[in-house]
Amino acid sequence: MEKKIILIAEDDPTVGESLRLLLKKKGHEILLGSNGKEALQLFRHGTVDLVITDVVMPKMDGIELLEAVKGLRPETEVIVISAQGTIEKAVQAMKSGAFDFIEKPINPRVISLLVERALEKQTLILQNQDLRSRLEDKFHFKNIIGRSGKMVKIFELIRHIAPYDSSVLIIGESGTGKELIANAIHYNSPRASMPFIKVSCASLSEGIIESELFGHERGAFTGAVTSRKGRFELAHQGTLFLDEVEDIPPATQIKLLRVLQEGEFERVGGNKTNKVNIRIIAASNRDLQEAVKQGTFREDLYYRLNVVNIKLPRLRDRRDDIPFLLNFFVEKYNQKYHMKVEGVSQRTMNLLMDYEWTGNVRELENTIESVMVISSPKVIDIQHLPQEMRDLKGKPDLIQFEIGTPLEEIEKEMLIQTLRATKGNKRKAAKLLGINVRTIHRRIEEIGEATSL
Ligand SMILES: Nc1ncnc2c1ncn2[C@@H]1O[C@H](COP(=O)(O)OP(=O)(O)OP(=O)(O)O)[C@@H](O)[C@H]1O
Ligand SMILES: [Mg+2]
Numbered sequence: 001m002e003k004k005i006i007l008i009a010e011d012d013p014t015v016g017e018s019l020r021l022l023l024k025k026k027g028h029e030i031l032l033g034s035n036g037k038e039a040l041q042l043f044r045h046g047t048v049d050l051v052i053t054d055v056v057m058p059k060m061d062g063i064e065l066l067e068a069v070k071g072l073r074p075e076t077e078v079i080v081i082s083a084q085g086t087i088e089k090a091v092q093a094m095k096s097g098a099f100d101f102i103e104k105p106i107n108p109r110v111i112s113l114l115v116e117r118a119l120e121k122q123t124l125i126l127q128n129q130d131l132r133s134r135l136e137d138k139f140h141f142k143n144i145i146g147r148s149g150k151m152v153k154i155f156e157l158i159r160h161i162a163p164y165d166s167s168v169l170i171i172g173e174s175g176t177g178k179e180l181i182a183n184a185i186h187y188n189s190p191r192a193s194m195p196f197i198k199v200s201c202a203s204l205s206e207g208i209i210e211s212e213l214f215g216h217e218r219g220a221f222t223g224a225v226t227s228r229k230g231r232f233e234l235a236h237q238g239t240l241f242l243d244e245v246e247d248i249p250p251a252t253q254i255k256l257l258r259v260l261q262e263g264e265f266e267r268v269g270g271n272k273t274n275k276v277n278i279r280i281i282a283a284s285n286r287d288l289q290e291a292v293k294q295g296t297f298r299e300d301l302y303y304r305l306n307v308v309n310i311k312l313p314r315l316r317d318r319r320d321d322i323p324f325l326l327n328f329f330v331e332k333y334n335q336k337y338h339m340k341v342e343g344v345s346q347r348t349m350n351l352l353m354d355y356e357w358t359g360n361v362r363e364l365e366n367t368i369e370s371v372m373v374i375s376s377p378k379v380i381d382i383q384h385l386p387q388e389m390r391d392l393k394g395k396p397d398l399i400q401f402e403i404g405t406p407l408e409e410i411e412k413e414m415l416i417q418t419l420r421a422t423k424g425n426k427r428k429a430a431k432l433l434g435i436n437v438r439t440i441h442r443r444i445e446e447i448g449e450a451t452s453l
Contacts, residue, residue, distance in 0.1 A: 004119055005046060007031045009039035009053040009065055010081070015106065019052065022108050023115065036060025040068050050118055051078040052111075055086045055093070063093055070097050075125050077118040081106065141188075144180055145328045148318035154181070154310060161308050162188040167260070169245075169305045170283040172312030175362030178283040179243065181310065185281060186239040194238035197231050202244035209252055211268045220269020232265060235278045245282040245305065246291050253298045260304045280305065315357040315364065322353050325361060329368040330380070341372055344380045351382060355389060412447055415440070 006028050010016035013034070020030045031046065033039030037059040043051065051069055053062040060068075066078045077099040082090035090101040099118045102111055141155060161168065162185050170178045179198075186196045204212050211220070215230030231240060242248070248256060259265045260280060264273050282305045291297035315322070326344050334341055344352065357363055367386070371377070375384045382390055399417055401410055414433070422428040430440040 003027055003029060004049040005029045005031065006050045006052065006115070007033065007039055007043055007046075007048045009033045009036055009051065009057065009062065011035055011054060011057045015054070015081075015104070019106065019111070022112065026112060026115070028115075036062060036065040039065055043069060043072070048076060049122060050115065051076060052081065052115070053078060054081045054083075055089045056083065063089060063096065066093055066096055066098055075122065075129070077122050079111075079114055079118060141184065144177065144184060145324050146318070146321055147324050148313075148320040150313045150318050151321060154312070157308075157310065158185055159188065161185070163190060165279045166307040167280045167282070167305050168308040168310060169288065170281065170310045170312065171287060172283075172285070172310075173314050173360055174285055175360035176312040176314065177361055178312060179241070181312065182239075182241045182243075182281045182283060186241075186279075189239070189279070191238050191279060195235055196239050196241065197235035198241040198243060199231050200243045202247040206249045206252075209249065210255065213252070214255070214265045214267055215270075216268035217270040220267070224269065227267070227270075230267065232259060232276050232278065233274060236276045237278070239279045239281060242280060242282040242305075244284060246284045246286055246288055246297055250296070250298070253301050257298065257301045257304060260301070315360045319353055322357075322364070323349060325364055326352065326368065329365050330372070333369050333372045337372065337376075339372060339376055341377060342379050345382075348380055348382050348385065351385070351389070411443075415443055415447065419444075 006023055008016055008019050008023075008030060010019065010032070011034050016032050016034070020032055024030050031039075031042045031048065033042050035057045036053070039051070039053065040060065042048070051065070053065050055062040062080055066080065069076050069078055074097075078093075078097070080090050080093040080098045080101040081104060082093075082101050083104045087103070090098075090103075093101060099121070100114055102114060141159075144155070146152065146155065158181065168182075168185060170181055172178050183196060186192065199213065201209065211224075211228070211230065213230050213232055215228050215233055216224050218224060218227045255265060259276070263275055263277060265276075266273055288297055288302055288306070292299050292302050315325075326349070330341050330343055333339065352364075359366075367389070368380075370386075371380055371384045377384050399413060401413075415429070418429045418432055419426070422432065426440050426444070427437055430437045433440070
């Protein structure tokens, strides 16, 4: 274990000194305070990893010190030393959040072990906090891109509903960001420090979905050699994300409804009723109302899930977001792969703005990542895009004319460009332009140069 800073509060100099020597030998740095007040001062000024405190001390006793430490930095572990007759105080200390207590005379082996365990626990807590803050960062609104009116409205809705416990149903095509939004709701809610547990309902066969959701007791079925917690229990006090919720089989839908209504369920093969407090977020690619009409999804369950409804628009229905998403992902993969790609050229931007994006944001993100990894260009240009994307033309080409361009010229240019677009097919071009074929033949002769098309 790396070197840690341990603060000892002990008014008896012989006990304090022997503890100091013992823990110093284990490689730690030791601060020694001869009463609670002095110790608290040392605590305030340094980055103490662990506190060991006697109970009875002048000026400020161990319990007060413990409470002050927990108030300042709750993740700091505190070990309490109790002398004869102060055992009651030690019990009180445990209630106030002490890691453990040890009785005098102190056994060096026992205290060494306690110190090691407390420091280990503390490291785990810190790692967890770090992970959590990184996760929170990932799902921070600034990392969910959307400037279009439709997305801005959705962000407003999310901010508004995140603090409440009501169920949320997110509907959107694949790749529109359903999971991202579900995470954002959780990490912007008071449940943020509790678990976010995901269940992919489509990937679980009918046989195992109940044991996954509700857990099972030992011997509940062949192969159930131990009992196991289900996702509902794991998500206790947090959020449960039911992805592809339309795939939950009817028999399980009834049980799910009961948990939603009463917060109660039994493990498979068990008869003890478990109570949980969870928020449910469900997601689906399809409009669940259709499934209700077809009779594959229970109407009562649908209404329970659909307290808040979020419909994520397809990317092709919010094209204004495309430039922002492109820049965001270029930046993201620049960081990930230590590259310096500057962005997307204007003509590429035009093409990508017109593209269909049937795979929505996921397809766009994958496209950028693969272009960057394969070509790492200075600027992403059309030739870097996958062939099928280059071949596909989205909207028809536009022709621009300056105000005041003679009509004759406009007509000529329009005719040439239309013929180009129809690859010289005069019949098609005539149809597009709303004139008859003979007229088009005549105009071509007149123009003369157009015949070379
Ligand atoms: N608005 C957005 N801003 C930034 N990244 C986004 C946005 N929307 C989606 N993404 C990214 O696109 C990818 C797909 O998003 P997500 O997994 O949330 O989609 P989904 O709707 O759950 O798809 P599926 O139905 O296929 O599971 C993820 O990498 C996600 O981070
Ligand atoms: Mg998803």
